[in-house]
Amino acid sequence: MKIYKYLMLFIFTGGLLTSCANDDMDDVPGQSELPGEEPKDDLQLEIRDFEYKAMDVWYYYNDDMAIYEDDFFADQSELNDWLMDWDSPEDLFYDGLLLNYPVTDRFSWIVDDYEELENMFAGTTTSTGMDYGITRVCAECNELILYVRYVIPNTPAEDAGIKRGMVFTEINGTELNVNNYTDLLASDSYTLTLGKIENDGISTTENTIDVSKTTVDENPVLVAKTIDLSGTKVGYIMYNSFTFNYSGALNDAFGQFKSENVTELILDLRYNGGGRIDTSIDLASMITGQFDDQPFVKFQYNDYIQSVYQNQGSDLTISMDDTVNWQNSSAPTNSLNLNKVYIIATGSSASASELVMNGLEPFIDVIHIGTKTVGKVQGSDTYYDSTAPNFDKTAAINPNHKYAIQPLILSLVNKNNEAYPGGLVPDFEQQEFISTYGVLGDPNEPLLSLALDQIDPTRSANRTIKEGIIPTEMISERKAFQHDYQRMYIESENIKTNSNSVE
Structure with missing residues (x-):
């Protein structure tokens, strides 16, 4: 059989047309089980069936993936079994529904709270208000510094006196490196240790700045x-x-x-x-x-x-x-x-x-x-x-x-x-x-x-x-921790x- 592709309603100035690729099934999103069939997990199956059906219609790369071919699954029951083989909706999405993630497609994503996603699109995030980049201290080492690119007005970072061009070598007393920076930056509050740019590199000072995250509406x-x-x-x-x-x-x-x-x-x-x-x-x-x-x-x-x-x-x-x-x-x-x-x-x-x-x-x-x-x-x-x-x-x-x-x-x-x-x-x-x-x-x-x-x-x-000592060759930046990064x-x-x- 062919897997159903849901009706696409396209309203144009010339009128309303309803179109579908295949109509062998009469499911609607969120109702994937066949009559009389007991799903393994109602909610999990609803989520996963929605993921697959939306991707089957809209995904840009679905022409290149066998799972989206019309006859790949014999019926809805076979599709259900495949969907439930994955450990989570996230595993299904990234490892099952995307084309060669993250090499070919690293820009599609899934969220478990669309309200948080909508707030982010509106410019509302949880942040200190400090926009930063992260780079290595030297080309061959694992030590990192965090450098400030700009500060959003009326935020904790501005109140704490953080300014563009500042560099930090430690967060909460721990030296930044390639293995720990993600966890350190996940904290709700920081004690940042100031670094000093010198002719031969970066030194750590005894000066610290305390700053906490809050809800930030960023005017771009x-x-x-x-x-x-x-x-x-x-x-x-x-x-x-x-x-x-x-x-x-x-x-x-x-x-x-x-x-x-x-x-x-x-x-x-x-x-x-x-x-x-x-x-x-x-x-x-x-x-x-x-x-x-x-x-x-x-x-x-x-x-x-x-x-x-x-x-x-x-x-x-x-x-x-x-x-x-x-x-x-x-x-x-x-x-x-x-x-x-x-x-x-x-x-x-x-x-x-x-x-x-x-x-x-x-x-x-x-x-x-x-x-x-x-x-x-x-x-x-x-x-x-x-x-x-x-x-x-x-x-x-x-x-x-x-x-x-x-x-x-x-x-x-x-x-x-x-x-x-x-x-x-x-x-x-x-x-x-x-x-x-x-x-x-x-x-x-x-x-x-x-x-x-x-x-x-x-x-x-x-x-x-004038060129400086440390080029900003980033390994990460503030927005890399947001879903809509790039x-x-x-x-x-x-x-x-x-x-x-x-x-």
Whole structure:
């Protein structure tokens, strides 16, 4: 027999069409057992059946995996036995349902509390407010240091006096190394021992700082200011996450730039690991504005989903827009109508950050300052154990658990069908060094200074960027401990496919 693929409801301007790949079974999510059949574990089977059925429809790589072939399982009973062979829903997801995790697919994930996931997408996390990286003390040793990249305002880290450029060698009196840093950083509170950068390396001091974690709502617009560069108004914005709830704050920053007659823009994405796809399109529309309704990004799904969309007449593109939507609000886009943008991006810049850069490339000059980016071209979506045909929250969710999955469901290319799986290479390369960090937004901060040099080459005539002792070659960073680390995700109800919406 063929395993059922649930009805996909696609609402387009031309009307409603219901499509399915196979209809040999009449199950609905959360009701996987056949009549009269006693499941081994009701709740566990409900969760696992939901995982498989959602992945069977939406997973980007399911064309490459035998378990998703229509005749792989003889019937629902055989599928149930296979699902229950795994030790947990997590083991099933990572070891059974993903393609070669974590080599081919390290970006899909599962959570056991979708409310926590939704809070994270909204910018709410449990944190000290200290954004950090972690690197080795030397190339061949296992000792580590934690270095501060920035501090979120109005957080315990700011209250404790933690600042960008500080380095720490110990947490709770234990020296950091490659084997213990994950456990040490899991603590709810820290005593951090300050280190000192010296010519021959890092030394440990006797100075400590105490800091605790709390609930933090992070506005991703960390800095937004206008710099007067020999009469040229240069807008500088440091943007650290594509967070939908703060799209209004992003639009306000561009409104500030418009009111101050900004004619050049430096967009700092050096620590931005990604986020919502539609927010990246909003940002691109703020930078430009003269390309409204022109295709910005194209989506590529698995064969089944691709065929459903194409049968509906969709060209699977999303265009730039003159309206910014966030939460329950919307406003006209504050667009600068620029023909060039300077973007600071590094090895911590991924997903939606790269989408902005690659998506803008066919339209305007994109000058990349920094280092090569991650190279993340796939996007994901959230699926729930609900009675909705698309596994979304438009219908009742199974009240017995809070599991949700966030699988890769699409790959993205720009208007010219170009992608960047190897990462984006800078036009002007500059590594950051902890000992010469500088103040974010200060024209003398090394990466910002290099960007300003491209706008006014005369300012760099008698100056070179000073290198430091310790390069920030990371082995980890703060956001690596979050589920959405370097992920790019889509909220289907907010995505426009030309004049069409998808549900």
